[in-house]
């Protein structure tokens with residue numbers, strides 16, 4: 001039997017409402033008391049189908065989402081646990097999943113998570129052993145009753161997780177947006193059962209994400225994210241201090257003006273949220289996710305009631321949510337009649353890639369074609385040498401070349417071939433092997449804004465120069481096999497020990 005949350009999403013006659021709660025730091029603090037109180041009120045209100053619980057937001061420690069989720073489910077309302085990859089390796093993840101399964105918590109929202117920012121005596125070690133695509137793959141495998149073969153365990157009873165993922169359509173450039181949508185397809189293909197958008201305020205972008213999912217997988221539920229936006233948070237988002245959340249200058253100005261209202265803008269921001277509820281319901285979203293700092297139960301109730309009231313005339317509200325990013329790229333051609341999108345994707349072939357092909361990329365491309373690609377002039381020689389190599393532990397030259405060219409971290413399970421010869425272990429702080437996280441802004445990496453471009457933006461742009469960008473779309477890169485750490489990646493490649501399995505194909 002499906003969870004109530006799943007039922008409401010899968011039932012086309014129901015509109016799912018979730019409310020986001022933040023556990024906060026500590027175990028017996030006011031934030032936890034408030035969260036439990038809110039959950040109790042939500043449980044008594046039939047309109048709220050689940051409360052969602054954040055997982056160490058901002059990369060700071062807090063009470064575990066799983067712990068609070070288990071407690072809250074006992075109050076009679078389902079929890080939707082934010083399940084991130086940032087602080088735990090794959091075994092800890094599996095272990096926590098078993099704990100949730102045992103406690104009857106089924107709903108998960110899988111994401112990479114904010115980069116760890118602070119902790120006991122300094123910044124904690126970011127883990128990112130799995131990315132969200134790999135985590136969904138693991139959950140799918142557990143749901144099918146399959147244990148990881150590497151664990152050497154017997155199959156377990158199937159778990160019952162209903163896991164979804166996040167997508168951010170609020171990206172400025174073609175490369176940045178395509179990196180999101182390519183990854184979204186992989187998440188869906190690896191078991192995401194629903195999709196929630198990142199928070200944003202541009203109606204055309206919400207429509208774009210909804211249409212993209214529905215054209216790819218019509219039956220997959222999509223939830224729109226509504227954030228009740230006060231001036232302080234708007235200012236932070238406008239300054240890119242909350243990764244991936246976009247507030248344009250014009251919206252910030254409007255919210256600033258609302259502070260002159262008698263109620264200091266609180267009515268205007270709740271009404272904005274209710275209007276978003278209305279247009280999301282009208283557009284065809286399967287539900288909404290309500291969030292906001294210290295959002296009260298009465299405010300949630302107001303948003304849903306007012307939103308329902310406004311939803312019959314939702315098209316009239318669209319012009320109020322016209323907040324494009326400067327020069328922002330949209331996946332579909334505009335529909336000028338209604339301010340949304342047609343079903344025709346923008347023709348991307350004529351658009352100039354926004355990042356130049358680097359000299360390193362050209363060199364690596366040539367090197368791989370000659371030495372590593374079947375059919376390359378020196379491929380047979382390399383294959384023969386490595387297959388007969390009796391001393392694979394001696395690979396100083398290989399390591400030196402890869403350190404100079406790519407800052408190699410010596411994982412031994414090389415993904416350079418998969419990501420336009422960019423290393424996700426060295427050049428992506430979150431080690432994302434299957435696509436960009438949601439935190440980039442204007443093409444810059446979430447962790448190094450204005451300093452380093454996201455590797456997925458670079459990869460898309462450089463591959464596009466060779467009309468090869470779609471190779472980022474379907475390729476699933478499995479998690480690193482740490483058995484190969486500090487071993488020769490070239491040896492592993494030619495002997496079929498790494499994920500690329502070229503050696504196996506040659507046998």
Ligand code: SF4
Pocket residue numbers: 427428429430431432435436437438439440444445446447453454455456
């Ligand atoms: S390089 Fe891209 S995917 Fe990696 S952390 Fe930065 S923004 Fe995220």
